Amino acid sequence: MKADVVIVGAGPAGIFTALEMIKKGSRQKIVMVEKGRAVEDRHCPKDQTKRCMNCRPYCHITTGFSGAGAFSDGKLSLSYEVGGDLPNLIGPDLAQETINYADKIYLEFGADTHIEGLEYPEDRKEIRKRAIHAGLKLVDCPIRHMGTEKAQAIYLAIERYLQEHGVEIYFGYECGNLILEEDVCKGVSVSDGKTDMEIYAKHTVVATGRRGADWLEKLCAEHNIAHAPGTVDIGVRVEVRNEVMEMVNRVLYESKLVGWPKPFKNKVRTFCQNPGGFVSQENYDNNLAVVNGHSYKDLKSDNTNLSILCSHNFSIPFNQPIAYAQKVGELTNMLANGQILVQRFGDILDGKRTWEKELAQSNIRPTLPDAIAGDITAAMPYRAMTNIIGFIQAMDYVVPGFAAYETLLYSPELKFYSNRVKMDTDFNTSLQGLHCLGDSSGWTRGLMMASIMGVLMGRKIAEEG
Numbered sequence: 001m002k003a004d005v006v007i008v009g010a011g012p013a014g015i016f017t018a019l020e021m022i023k024k025g026s027r028q029k030i031v032m033v034e035k036g037r038a039v040e041d042r043h044c045p046k047d048q049t050k051r052c053m054n055c056r057p058y059c060h061i062t063t064g065f066s067g068a069g070a071f072s073d074g075k076l077s078l079s080y081e082v083g084g085d086l087p088n089l090i091g092p093d094l095a096q097e098t099i100n101y102a103d104k105i106y107l108e109f110g111a112d113t114h115i116e117g118l119e120y121p122e123d124r125k126e127i128r129k130r131a132i133h134a135g136l137k138l139v140d141c142p143i144r145h146m147g148t149e150k151a152q153a154i155y156l157a158i159e160r161y162l163q164e165h166g167v168e169i170y171f172g173y174e175c176g177n178l179i180l181e182e183d184v185c186k187g188v189s190v191s192d193g194k195t196d197m198e199i200y201a202k203h204t205v206v207a208t209g210r211r212g213a214d215w216l217e218k219l220c221a222e223h224n225i226a227h228a229p230g231t232v233d234i235g236v237r238v239e240v241r242n243e244v245m246e247m248v249n250r251v252l253y254e255s256k257l258v259g260w261p262k263p264f265k266n267k268v269r270t271f272c273q274n275p276g277g278f279v280s281q282e283n284y285d286n287n288l289a290v291v292n293g294h295s296y297k298d299l300k301s302d303n304t305n306l307s308i309l310c311s312h313n314f315s316i317p318f319n320q321p322i323a324y325a326q327k328v329g330e331l332t333n334m335l336a337n338g339q340i341l342v343q344r345f346g347d348i349l350d351g352k353r354t355w356e357k358e359l360a361q362s363n364i365r366p367t368l369p370d371a372i373a374g375d376i377t378a379a380m381p382y383r384a385m386t387n388i389i390g391f392i393q394a395m396d397y398v399v400p401g402f403a404a405y406e407t408l409l410y411s412p413e414l415k416f417y418s419n420r421v422k423m424d425t426d427f428n429t430s431l432q433g434l435h436c437l438g439d440s441s442g443w444t445r446g447l448m449m450a451s452i453m454g455v456l457m458g459r460k461i462a463e464e465g
Contacts, residue, residue: 004028005461006187006201008175010036011067013207013438013450013457015158016102020458022165027464030166031199033075033173033190036064039156041171041223042071051370052281052289052339058211059283061292065171066155067209068282073274073294075254076448078103079141082256083449084439090425090456096207097315098452106451109157112150112297116143116253123251127398134397145298146311152283163298164381178223178434180203185434192396203461207437207456209453210416211284214322216440217419226430230442233271233415234320234328234384235309236376237279237291239408241364244305244401249275255306256282261390264383267311268391271415276300279368279410281340291368291410293338307413310387322416332379335372341379341412342371345392346405348385349431353378362406376411404409415445425458427453 005021007014010032018030035058036042042064045053062068080087080095087095090211097321105112117124117140124140130139146154163169173190179198180186187200210217220227248255254273261268277295284290293305314321332341343354343364353375377385388409396403420442426436437443438450 001031001197001199003031003199005030005200005203005205006199007032007205008064008065008188009206009212009438009440010034011207011209011438011450012171012447013444013454014205015066015155015162016451016454017205017458017461018162018167019105019158019209020455021462022162022167024459024462026462026465028261031201032167032169033170033175033199034065035174036060037171039065039152039159041427042152052283054283054287054338055115056374061209061280061282062284063242064117065159065169066151068211069150071148071294073277074146074148074329074447075272076103076106076111076144076146076191077141077446078144078448079139081139081356082141082446084445084451086443086449089423089443095452098455102448102451102455106144106146106154109161110150110155111154113144116145117251118142120251123247125423127248127251127255130398131194132396134259136257136394136398138260139258141254141256143253145253145297148294150297173315178219180431183430184432184447192273202433203431203433203435205437205457206440207450208440209450210439213393213416213419213440214285216436217322220419220421223431225434227442228420228422229314229319229321229412229418231311231313232325233309233311234325234381235307235413236309236388237293237410237413239279239303239305239364239367239410240402240404242276242302242304244404245275245399248399250306255398259391259394261387261394264387266383266387268387269309271307271309273304273306275304277303277305277367279305279366279371281368286326286332287338289333289339290329291413299399303364305367308388308391309413309415310384312384322419325414325416328379329414332376335374335379338374338385340368340371340410341374341376341377342366342368342408342410343374344405345403345409347408348377348389348409364406364408368409368410371410376409380411388418427457
């Protein structure tokens with residue numbers, strides 16, 4: 001098959017590459033290949049079974065059109081200060097301008113017009129004052145919350161728009177390798193398990209998301225694509241009663257706090273806060289179960305969950321951060337018999353495991369009912385655990401009650417953003433014709449920043465015809 005552009009991965013970066021090319025009037029042939037299913041065919045059986053079924057060959061929460069983000073919470077961060085390091089490559093002004101542009105596109109397809117975090121200025125000042133007192137930095141970031149169920153409808157509308165405008169989308173096809181001639185990428189070879197297909201194109205856009213970060217890292221090593229080990233985040237998902245987070249939820253919706261707790265002073269941050277949300281399980285390759293969280297626009301729980309992530313960087317002699325994080329996750333899964341571990345914060349401080357009967361006596365009822373009560377500290381590295389404990393205690397100044405005895409910690413929460421691909425400002429890699437976008441590239445974190453990377457890529461390609 002011949003095309004002008006082949007896009008590997010139908011997450012936000014890939015979607016917005018195609019979308020922007022169409023909006024710019026490009027008549028180039030666009031082919032998109034996606035390992036998972038179309039939005040309308042993505043269903044998690046846990047909705048009926050109430051327990052994770054470890055779907056094979058992939059998890060429907062992480063894989064398919066719109067990627068993992070739309071099936072977790074659907075939050076759009078509207079500040080260039082949040083979402084990775086792309087502004088360092090393209091400049092903060094262009095990043096913010098493109099965020100504003102991409103946000104309008106989301107609105108066109110049905111996103112909620114309300115923006116969280118712009119009201120209650122005096123309350124925001126009070127939260128910031130508490131954060132400063134605790135040695136934390138509050139990052140201002142307005143949030144447009146699509147919601148898990150509404151995000152699916154928005155991306156379904158985008159999916160149909162792309163197809164109606166001539167984009168050929170092949171679902172169920174996995175990319176095996178690149179087609180190379182010397183230092184030029186000519187396309188990709190893909191397969192659905194029955195049919196093998198080679199797609200030749202002038203531009204190959206790899207946008208495989210966090211789900212494909214490990215695969216892209218191996219691809220870079222195999223083909224000597226210039227890259228450098230990046231950062232991997234290891235942490236926990238914290239769950240408390242809504243009453244504890246009431247002020248922050250109302251004023252900010254999502255509190256983006258950053259700290260460097262003693263003694264190690266590694267960067268630790270909050271991420272993906274879900275007021276009235278639900279803790280969830282995702283499954284990656286090699287039976288790796290990781291924890292995440294989401295929240296709906298309409299259906300609400302009594303709890304708020306958010307992740308606390310500790311950043312890890314490695315260089316010499318070890319330079320495989322993704323592999324390191326996977327080992328941490330595998331060890332945690334082993335203790336939980338392949339599932340997610342949950343432990344009370346007070347039990348961690350007391351040096352004891354948590355038992356099921358103790359969870360039943362708490363004010364907080366886990367929204368992930370099949371999580372296994374146990375001991376996170378038996379698997380979590382000492383450095384990461386120490387950082388997380390220190391950060392939770394600092395958070396208690398900002399949100400009194402956050403470090404309560406019965407606060408729940410779920411593990412493992414892992415974010416595979418590693419393997420930063422070296423590119424110029426036009427997203428050209430060391431292989432001519434190859435571009436790497438989104439979270440798998442190591443440059444973005446989250447829906448919006450991946451989307452704007454796609455917008456800019458689409459513009460560059462559209463300029464050619």
